[in-house]
Amino acid sequence: ASAGRGAGGSSEAKPASPNPGLRMVDAGDEVPRGIGHLRATPPVRKYARDHNIDLGSLKGTGTNGLITREDVVRAS
Amino acid sequence: VISPDGTRHPCPELDEWVGDIDVPALEKLYIDMACIRRLDAEGTALQRQGELGLWAPLLGQEAAQIGSGRALENDDFIFPSYREHGVAYCRGVNPHDLLRMWRGAAPSGWNPYEVNMANQQIVIGAQTLHAAGYAMGLKFDGSAAAAITYFGDGATSQGDVSEAMVFAASYQAPLVFFCQNNHWAISEPVARQTTGHIADRAAGFGLATWRVDGNDVLAVMAATRAALAHVRTGSGPAFIEAVTYRMGAHTTADDPTRYRDALELEEWAAKDPLDRVAAHLDSLGADLGELKKRSESAADELAAGLREAITTMPDPTVDDLFAHVYSHPHQGLEEQRENYSNYLAGFAVQGQGTK
């Protein structure tokens, strides 16, 4: 098993490892998946996030498949 | 002045500077040397016990450090390297402050302005320029004080040390360069740094120079007093080469058996700076037994202080991480400090203590 979060530092040379910490994020939280392969600018991504729209469900109409704000607006 | 066997030889050039050192004064110097030898032994022991991260032993260099340290006036300012625990001891630096840096608890020990001694300098030779600048300031101020800087034989190769001599000479600044030629720069013998005497190099820069037996506390004291007197007259900087020997390891991280001969060590053991003073005092009829008792009890006290300091020294806190990077607030750093304390608080909140 891998070293868990807070299981200690990464430096073997360290005399004493810091006190173990704890997750700041609940391990049960749903993890967003990598969606980098989709093309969209940050404001458009934010707009989609704010409106709960899954960018993966859209087809970009901009240059090289860029998802534009209009694409998101159309879907919402 | 005092040979290894304890006999005193006349030396017109130096004798006049230590005419005042009578038996009680010499006894005090002996006690000083015994104390810093103990201080040094404690440093090494504390490192072995894991209480210090590192220690740079001064064993063998007691005469060089006490002889020069005790020649200084209070308002003379010292720019040391990392091995001058003995000089710091002369300055009255307290045990806490002596050990703090070596423990890894702080970047440095004492407040330089409280003891007129800059913090330890690890970058070889860098402090000599600070000393030259400080001495220029003394000169501009018309002050009667002098500056002194300590460095090793290896340091003489550094450009900074040569430049410090250039500046000090150019402005005729009241600065004494005090070179402890302890024959080694870690594993390199002094011959790697120079083909001749170190003191001769300084003469080429126009400095008044002294080359003395660095294991002879009186010779060192005399030369330092003479050099200080010289620089105080405004006739330019001076240079002392105190020829001594590093009896111990370079630091507690070093293993000198890899590079140096046991014979050489033996040879120098016979020139011990304390033994010769004891022998000389003996020849003068001093009560050696009593002296050793006194010096032991002084050393015991010092050692107890060091141990106490170590056990009571608080660990540094996260605040110390961000403090003093600048003398007034810095926007970017404030942000980092706050972010990091929020981050740490995240651990604490969930009940498992701080990082």
Next chain:
Amino acid sequence: VISPDGTRHPCPELDEWVGDIDVPALEKLYIDMACIRRLDAEGTALQRQGELGLWAPLLGQEAAQIGSGRALENDDFIFPSYREHGVAYCRGVNPHDLLRMWRGAAPSGWNPYEVNMANQQIVIGAQTLHAAGYAMGLKFDGSAAAAITYFGDGATSQGDVSEAMVFAASYQAPLVFFCQNNHWAISEPVARQTTGHIADRAAGFGLATWRVDGNDVLAVMAATRAALAHVRTGSGPAFIEAVTYRMGAHTTADDPTRYRDALELEEWAAKDPLDRVAAHLDSLGADLGELKKRSESAADELAAGLREAITTMPDPTVDDLFAHVYSHPHQGLEEQRENYSNYLAGFAVQGQGTK
């Protein structure tokens, strides 16, 4: 050896090294000096005419440069500063290569390996370490060649120059330090850099030293030959202080009237390196008129070559901007080169010519 008035004085230490310099040989040295004086005048003139960006005059230092330059063997390697046009001339550097850097057309002039002379060095003192390393290499190779490095009085303050002496001495490397003490470092008199003689400083580092009249071409040649012979024996580096004078400005960007006395200039004008050789040749019965004619025509030829070089020197191109940063392709830089040429092409397309 030759006084300012042209009389020759016996100097046992130096004479033996120039016993072979008969009248024709001395005439050649005179012509050399006349040529580089002309070279220098052309440099200044070309700068005034906007053909060069900058020029560092050597006026007054002809004897120092020819005397030493002509003492070298072909396979001796030279590490100069920026003022050694005369030494480069001795090396047969062609006019193109002499001027290229000063014109701002390239970062440097010649191919160092074609003339056994490194490119000009602007960072004061840096080249002395390269020379020390090169000389260490000569020693390791068992080569019979030597290295020589040129620098000024001001340079002696730089840590690098001191370190170069330390290294050269430590390895007993075949290196001659050639200091042209021309009394000034831009506006600072040599007294700012040292309280004594520069040569004495070198002695302190364990170097064999010569301090010679730098305006006496024979003395300089003798000292350089002696120093070269010394270093070739493997007995360590040597140092020559050639005491001369910078008759011109520091560079064409400098105005020396702001900081130095006309009187001093006059004094040194009386010690001119060419005049004294002419006077001496005269006293030996040489045909001065003929000599001046020969030297003038040699100088004319050199000057014509320089002018021709300037008019035919191509401007550097964008390719030169990115070439030679590395010795083999570098991904990031290739991208920048391509981007920039696309960018430039954008202008061309629009009929606006290249940038």
Next chain:
Amino acid sequence: MKTLTFSQALNTSLRSAMEHDSKVVLMGEDIGKLGGVFRITDGLQKDFGQHRVIDTPLAESGIVGTAIGLAFRGYRPVVEIQFDGFVYPAFDQIVSQLAKMHFRSRGNVKLPVTIRIPFGGGIGSPEHHSESPEAYFAHTAGLRVVSPSNPQDAYTMLQQAIADDDPVIFLEPKRRYHVRGEVDTDLVPDPGSLYNAQVVREGADLTLIAYGPLVKTAMDAAAAAQDEGIDIEVIDLRSIEPVDFVTLSASVRKTGRVVIAHEASKFGGIGAELAASLTERCFDHLDHAPVRVTGFDIPYPPSKLEHHHLPDLDRILDGVDRAMRRTGDLLGEEG
């Protein structure tokens, strides 16, 4: 209000600092009789003497090292490094000593040393005379790094730098030394304002950030872009370390586009930090990646090529076009 050149403003500023505080001393090569190769200290040695205006031996490590020593002694040294390319011999003293002494001494030793460096290119000089070393210093904790772009700031910021108890690297855009401007020598600025960026031109479409030598070029570019209908906000960074991200971020959130210009090489230059930090701070507002218009990743070229190397109006406008997505992105954006 007086009309002064940039260099006169610096000279006047030094004079005034020296008059107000007898602990202010100047150090450097040729700064005495000559007044420095750029004449910034002209006349000061005559008026304040050799112990206040100190011609030093030719050794930069020595200059900075002794300045540290003088500061130890209570002085407030203002060091002149003759040219940017000659600061490197002093690098150890600056980075390991000057920058770290306050931290090392746990606040006990303050080193109010100002290091003035005429920096940057464009004056047709040979090698080592046109360097832009700001990134080295800005990356070094313990230093503050500023650069004025006009005579008024030259005057004011130098006063503030000298008064600051921390070491300050003061970068003077040497190719701007001759420009003239109005200078109010009575201005008493808030000390903290030394570290503020300044919006020198308001605009809505794009934020253009420059400092020192390129602020003028940036303003020219903005004027040219206006003709094409692009409304550029120009920010004079002024302080390179610390960076006034409050001012910068506000602008970038407004415009959504940013172009950063500097003479220094691109790789690891200040532009990288600005771009990275502004991306961190304003990500959701950005319509395009921050664009950097900089010197190439080459040693400073010979003077006949420097106009290629130095960002000029055209290259900045090219960067603007990319940020506005009016032209394609550079090569490498697929690599």
Next chain:
Amino acid sequence: MKTLTFSQALNTSLRSAMEHDSKVVLMGEDIGKLGGVFRITDGLQKDFGQHRVIDTPLAESGIVGTAIGLAFRGYRPVVEIQFDGFVYPAFDQIVSQLAKMHFRSRGNVKLPVTIRIPFGGGIGSPEHHSESPEAYFAHTAGLRVVSPSNPQDAYTMLQQAIADDDPVIFLEPKRRYHVRGEVDTDLVPDPGSLYNAQVVREGADLTLIAYGPLVKTAMDAAAAAQDEGIDIEVIDLRSIEPVDFVTLSASVRKTGRVVIAHEASKFGGIGAELAASLTERCFDHLDHAPVRVTGFDIPYPPSKLEHHHLPDLDRILDGVDRAMRRTGDLLGEEG
């Protein structure tokens, strides 16, 4: 295949380079009899003699300057700087001479000098023994800067660096010296591969970039994150200058998220360049601004505080959470 420690791999690599090319010489303080303070040159002087393994005077500018001279003479010097913090006295020789000589001489003079620097923290040392100076060198045109993270790379990359005709700054993560690993000493790598980054763990959700000392920490963090369902791709940068953006960009385009970790201070560190360049190259693919997890903008702290300063598993995971938008962004992101 042998099992060697990182330092044994370096030692073996030096030995092999010296056997293959008689022009390879080693220079440095205490590298002879002592074998260097880290024993990297252990036994080499005994076997190759004092002219091949050269104990130098105590002067770093001198060491690098004479190495340049030896390279001028046809040697291929490998310089050891005893500790990272002691490279600064040599800065001028590195930046103004070593880096620029090939350009200055228009390609006539090659300086195949390798400067080995044990770098980084985590070994409980006092001041000046834990510096991360890579950004200074990477910003300097003319230098190449690499850092191995494991014994095999230590062996191979050092061979390649020595064989390279350009000067190479070779950064050895000193706190990894003792780790063991399999080393194939017969491996004949493509010379160009010295400058390739390596995907050391594939993943879909986020790209984590590290080099030298932190690659192991990054791998540990990725393993920990996997337990929480985050699939991290880890890239060992290996070459800090040039950067292999082909490999990096491909990963970031795939994952849309990037975290960069290094020990050096954040402001102006390599992380800034990576973040800025990756934003330029992958802008439309990014789901969050690149996140940097780095040392603070402070001088390296005393050893009892260094665990705070050095990015560890927890701090990297914290950065991952931010990049994944699982926790809020840092302060300042509104400032």
